[in-house]
Every structure is written in C-alpha cells, then in structure tokens.
Amino acid sequence: MEAENTSGRAEELQLEPSAPKPRAGSMHKHHVLAESLEVEQEGLVEHQPLEQDDLNFERWKPKPKPKRTLHEKIDDLKTYLWNPETKEFMGRSGKSWSLILFFYSALYIFLAAMFAGCMCCLMWSISPYAPTYNDRVMPPGMTMSPHVDVVHGFEIHFNASDRSSWKKYAKALESQLKCECRLRAASECVLYNAQKLTDCVVIHDCAYDDTVQKRRNIECKQGTYFMQDNLEESAERKACQFKRSSLGPCSGMEQKDFGYASGKPCILLKMNRILGYLPGQGTPVNVTCAVKKGMLEELGEVEFYPKNIFDLMYYPYYGKLRHVNYTSPLVAVRFPNLQLGSYLHVQCKLNGKGIINDSPTDRFLGSVSFNLQVGA
Template identity: 50%
Template sequence: MEQRRTWAEWAQDFKQYIWNPEKKEVLGRNGKSWCLILLFYLLLYAFLTGMFALCIYGLLATISPYVPTYRERVFPPGVTIRPHVSGLSYSFNSLEKNTWTAYSESLQKFLEAYDDEKQIANNVVCTPGQYFIQEGEEHEEKKACQFRRSLLQNCSGIEDPTFGFSQGKPCIILKMNRIVGFKAGSGTPITVTCDILKGNHSLIGEVGFYPVNYFDLMYFPFYGKLTHVNYTSPLVAIHFTEVAKNTDITVQCKIHGQDIINDHKTDRFLGRVVFTMNIR
C-alpha cells in the first residue's frame, strides 16, 4: 500500500514546483513556454481592446450628443412638484415656523434661476401662444424664452417669502419633465387641474393658478442641455387658499392636452402627481 506522505515531503514538492533548479522551470514552465503563453495573451487582449475601441468609435460616430437618435417610443412628459419632500407629504403647523421652514427654503432655492434679473439678462421675450422654433445646426446655441419669477405672483416668494405656509395657504409649484424636441399639446396649450383624489371635493376649496392654469407653447420645444443652456422650464404655481385644517387630504394634479397620458395604471408621475397635505 502507498505510504502516506509527510508534511515535509509536501513542502519539498511544492518548493520544487515553484522553482525546479534541475529543469530550470517556474510553476512547471520553462522560459520558452512562459514567453509563448505571455505573447498569446498579449495578442489576445490587444485584439479585444481594439475591437472594443472600434465598437465605441462606431457608436459615437453614429449618434449625436445634442439630439437623441431614436425618439419614436418616448413617453409623454411626467410632472414633478416643488418643494420636493420624501413621500410627497406636506404636514405642518402654520403657527410653528420650524414645521414649514424647510418647504419655503426649498422653494426659494429652486426659484433662484427664475429671478427676474437673471431671466432678463440671459433670455429673450417670446410671442405667447406659438412654438419658439429655432433653425440652425444642432450644435448651435439656442435662445430661451423668459419665465420671470414675478409671473408667479402670490407664489413667487417675493412679497411673501414663506410662500403662504405661514398662513396655512401653501403654494406648490408644478413643472413638466423636459423632453428634447417635444412640442407640447400639438399646438394647443397643456392645461393643469388639481382636485381631491378621493373623497369630499369641498375639502380642497378654491385653488389659484399662477401665472395661468396652462403651459404656454412658447416654452417649447426644448433643444437639450448642451445647446439650450439658459433654458428654464415653465412653471404653474398652485395656491391652496381654502384647504380644510387638521385633515389628511390627498390631492391629484393632472396635465391635459394632445398626446398627454395622465391615467397610466403603473406610473403615477406620468401626466399627473399625487401628494397629501395636513395643515394644522
């Protein structure tokens, strides 16, 4: 029967495998064998690197950094609101400043880009009711229409820096997601409505919209971040002035117009946004 090998014999065999002085081999290979296998892998990975670089070059050569190549299956725009909060739930006490300060500060920061001075300096006055179509090459910088903060009136934060939160009459700002080349409404302005999702409609009371309850066509189309550098999305401010107090109210705001989807079963941000309010 074969005798069991000792640990010393195992160690000796392993040492000889690492370096065999008789055959002058390292890890079971001599110098020629190591040179051949290293050359093989060098050529293999050089070939793979070249193929990868060629594919990337071909891809970059066929797409534009300014306009998406394929836009046939792009969904209509979704909507978002500000101030942005986790869970889209606004709960505050109008008499306790610390419960709503974060909301007002968020809106102030968001609207900095819409300050009248910045808009007048960087953007142009456009004709309402029609698309702002700009000809030229894709890489040429495009002009943007002014959307001045003062247009939001009671919800601009200029006269009332608290945006109505200190009075229990909060302002929520609605904006549509940007889609390159999208002509909103197919010639008809996209309107905005807000109502109770389920329950007594009187709980929400009267709702004010600033500057109007629709997105004007002159802010479309959007030409992309690289060329439309000063573009600021149009906004609709929603002023809730008669919301019932001490009640959880679920509000749904929708956009309506041609090519707009606002009743998708699984995407609750496509053409609509749902949020809750509890004002004490």
Template identity: 35%
Template sequence: MSTSPQDQDQNQEPNPEKEEQKKEEVKEEVKEEVKAEEKAEEKEDKPEEKQEEKTTEETKEKTQEKGTKNEEKKEKNDEAWGDFIYNPRTGEFLGRTASSWGLILLFYLVFYGFLAGMFSLTMWVMLQTLDENVPRHQDRVSNPGLVIRPHAAEITFNRSDPSDYSQYIQQLHNLLQQYNDSIQERNDLCLVGEYTEQDKEEVKKVCQFKRSRLRQCSGLPDTSFGFTEGHPCIIIKMNRVIGLKPHGDPYINCTAKRDSPLQMQYFPSEGRLDKMFFPYYGKKAHPDYVQPLVAVKLLLTKDDFNVEQTVECKLEGTDLRNNDERDKFLGRVTFRVKVSE
C-alpha cells in the first residue's frame, strides 16, 4: 500500500510528551555524569587524605618511640648512677670493692705518714741549730736608728690651748710609765761606763734607768713637759739591736737647721747613752730590759714662735753610722716644731 503525503506529514508532526521524556532522560544522563565526575574527584582526593593521616600516625608513633627511648635512657642512667654508688651485684662502692678501698687507704696512710715524719725530722734538726734568744740570721742593720716621742715628724701646737698638745703629753707619759722610779728600783745598779755582759747567765739582769734622771723632761715637776711654756721636751731613744756594744762614749747631739743656734737642754747631761745598758740579749732573755733615753728641751724664744723649726739629732761619739743617705733614720732623726702663742 502506498501512503499519501498527507499521512506522512501527520506521522512527522512532533509529539510533545515524547520530547519532554527525552529532555528528562537527557537531564538524568547529565546528572549521572556529574555524579560520576564527583565520585571520580572524591576518589582522587581520598589518597591524599589517607597519606596525610598516615604521616600523622607515623609522627605520633615516632614521638611515642622517642619518649619511650628517653624514658629507657633515663632509667638506664639512674641505674648506672645507682650501680656506681653501690652495686649490690658486685658489692662495689664508688667503683671499688671493700678490699680495694682498704688497700688504697693503707697506701695513702703510709705515704702521708712517711711525708709527715720526714717533715717533722727536718724541722727538729733545724730547730736544734737555732738559739731561742738570738736569731741565726739578722736582717736588720747592725747600726741602730733613732726615734722620737711624741711620735710625729711635725709637732705643731698652740701653747695657750692645752687641748692642742694634750696628745703629745699623753704619748710622753705612756712612754715613761715603765721608767717610773718605783719600777726601776727593782732592777740592778750597774757600773757606769762599763758593758753589762751576761753571756753565760741564764737570767739577764736589767740596769736601772729611773724616770727622775730626765729631770725637767721627766713629767714629774712639770706634767706638761714644757709645752705650756712653749719649751717642749722631745725624748729620743735608740732602737734595740741584739748584741750591740757601741764603742767610745755615745751621746745625742741636736742642731737646728738655721743660721743662729737654737738653745737646748739635754737630760741626762750632755745627752749621754751610758754603755752599762749594752749589750741587749733579746726580748725572751731580756724581757724587762729598758733602753736608755735622752730628753731634749727646746728653749724657744718669742722670736722663734710662729716659725717652723727644723731640728736634726744624731748619734755621736761612737763608731755607729749616722750619715747614710739611703736611710735617713740610721743613727739620726729629723723633726719639725712650730709653736704659736
């Protein structure tokens, strides 16, 4: 049978229901493709997450392993220290057994005992060669120096102000306490002008030097030692030297460094240092010994007041040196005095 063109046109007319079905099918296919792509993407992302999870787990495991290792190390160190102090398995204390400690202590005991014995022996031998009264080697010079009291290189005061010179007076009184007549009367009367040699005597006698021998500078008739009048007393003494026996007739001579001479008085007369006070046998053999003194009273006039006076005192009349420029106190002493009204 043949169909007419009209029938063909009718068959070719669009069916709206079928078109809608086709659209829905296309939409579903697109959705399925989208879902498939999302699933593929998710599958691609999951391995990275898994890798990250794996790395975190590995780091956690490593930190845990490190922690356990550190704890094990600490435990091992504690055990090692404990074993070092005392090891119960071997019985060692500080790395040594009791027998080892005993041997080493015995060695050091013998060693140091031997050293102590050698030291004691050498000290004993050396002490046998020494004299307890006289030093074997004397560093000091054989020539004595001179010192003054009041102990000051420059004596400055106002004679009308007692507080200005009270310190000087006190120094002189303190020096002369041991020279009081009541104390010196216990000592021996020695021969004037003769050495008092006592080498063979165990107990050395002491020659008398009474304070009253200084007369106006003794502090007895004038307790101010002339400072009130402006005529101060200066006491000079010679340093002690063991075994010293000065030759000749030693005395003290003072001079003022100025054009005109300065009037002075000496006590004892002429400033003599008698030989009976020599030799000196040392502090231990001669504990009560007192060296002789010489007092010089400076008779200053009104013209001398408010002017600084330089005075030099020397040890004269003997073989002892008094002009050594390297030591200005060897056999001499220099001081300055300034008195104001």
C-alpha cells in the first residue's frame, strides 16, 4: 500500500505543469513599465485641481503663542538666574563658569602683556626728541594773523571809522602776542603778575614780552645759524630773543588797534616750524608782498618790521622738549598807503634758496594770500 501511494504521488507531480522561469529581459521590461506608471501617476497628482481645504491659507499660518503672565515671566527669570534642580547659574554650572572665566582672564592678560611689550619695544627704539623718519615736506609753509574766517579764505574787510568792523582783527592779533597762563613750579617762577598757590603759581607768561625774553633767552649773533648740535640729545637748548617791541607800530604796544582805526592795518607772518631745518641754505629768507589781483598803486608802499627777513639766528629748531623757551620769529607787514575802497588780492611770499612759493596744490607752501579792502 505504501508503495502504491508513493507511485501515485510521483505521477501527480509529473502531471502538474511546470511554471516557466522568468527571463532576465522580461524582468527589466517590467521594471521600466512600473517606473513609467509611477511617473504618470505623480504627474496626474500634480495636475489635479486643489481642493478647498488646500486653498485655505489661514490653516497654514503659525498659531499665535499664548500670552504669558508676568508671574510666569518672573518665575522663568528666577529659574534662569538660579536653577535649583541642575544647580546652574544663568545656564552654566560652577565648573563651566570657572573654565570660561579662566579662559578669558588668561586671554586678556596675554593681550595686555603683548601690547605692553610692543609699546616698550616702540618707546625703546625711538627718540622723544627727534623723529626717526620724517615724511613732512621740507620747504616751510607760512601762516598769517589775523585769520578770523579760514573756511572762506583770509578776508580783511573793514571801515576805519567803524570800530565794530575791525575789532575782531585787532583782537586776533592781540591773541597772537598776548600773555598765556601757565603753571610753573614755585622755584622757577618770577612774580610777574603772579597769584601764589600752595605748590605752584599761575603766572601770566607773555612769550613775546620784552621782560620775559630778556629773562629767558639770550642775545644771538645775527646772520648766522645758532647751532647747538654738540650738546647731549636731552640737554635743553638756548633760544634767541625775539622782542615784541621790535614789531614797531604793529606790536600793539603803542597802538592797541594795530593801525586799523587809522586805515593802516597790520598783519603778522610766521614761518612754520620744521625740526632741524636750515632755511635759505646760509642766506636769510626774505618776505615780499604784492598785489595779485588789482592795481599796484592801490596797495601803495609796504612796510616790514623788524625787517623783511627771517633771520638765521632763530634756526635750527630743536623741538619743544629741548627748545623749551623758543619763540617763532615774526614779520609784521603794514599797509600805510592803501587806497580806500579798493578791493585787493594780496599775496605775501617767502623767497630764498630751497623755498617753494608757487605750489599749485598747497596755497600755504611758502606763501599766503588774502583779500584786503579798507573803507573810510
């Protein structure tokens, strides 16, 4: 019986049709068809019309956060300042605060030390008395006083009979020569209009005053440079006297109005200081003033005080740390024969070896120009 069952099952198995094995080519075709169907379905979905729910944009807006009460905000702040559960202060543990404080302390100490080291190297390598490198233009410039409106150029316009019109010019000249208040040690002071204090006195220090010039500075030989290069670098240099009285009628000592009340105005010219500069190369630099726009006869004769030169004895200049009492020499220019009512454009120039007075870019290099008009 068992043998028959076995043979019967074998016959049934042989009678069942065998399933065909799939080929590799047919599998690839099925895969391609499936991908194309998916792409078509995605395209159909994209082109389907939007439903009403999709057009309701209000549903996509972020919902407003519920307003928090003041009590909740205060609780959150207290938790931020000190969280008793995590033992954190302002969001950081004690270890975290220690590390960050240590890091920034070390960083700033290093930066401060590096800056201090750089400054020490810089101060060690340079001299406080003379610059290591000088990029200034060596030919000097020239300035004038009074200058009350430099923004719109130098303009001197007044009526001799109207004091309010020329008062500002006289005041500017007086400020150029006036006494300057300074603090000095009691041992160095002379009671010159002085007011005593505890450890110092305030003196009215008139730099161009004749008495102060005699006390501080020395009389020098005119026409030669006053060289003091043989002294030590830090030694104080002597300065030559320049007395205010040498400016004559433009000193403001005899005529407090500097000639403006009589229609004979004065101006003061000064050559800019340049450390170690020897102007003129052995020949004094002279000053000339002429009409740049207008008639020469309308300007008339020009007077110079004390002379129309910058004497060589005031040079070279050794800097304010060594030339403590140095006062820049001045040249006063007076116009005694101006034609009243004439509008003149006057130019004063420096003339000498190595002097540039015709620069197209710098109007103060070796020259200065101003407009002058005097009324009755």
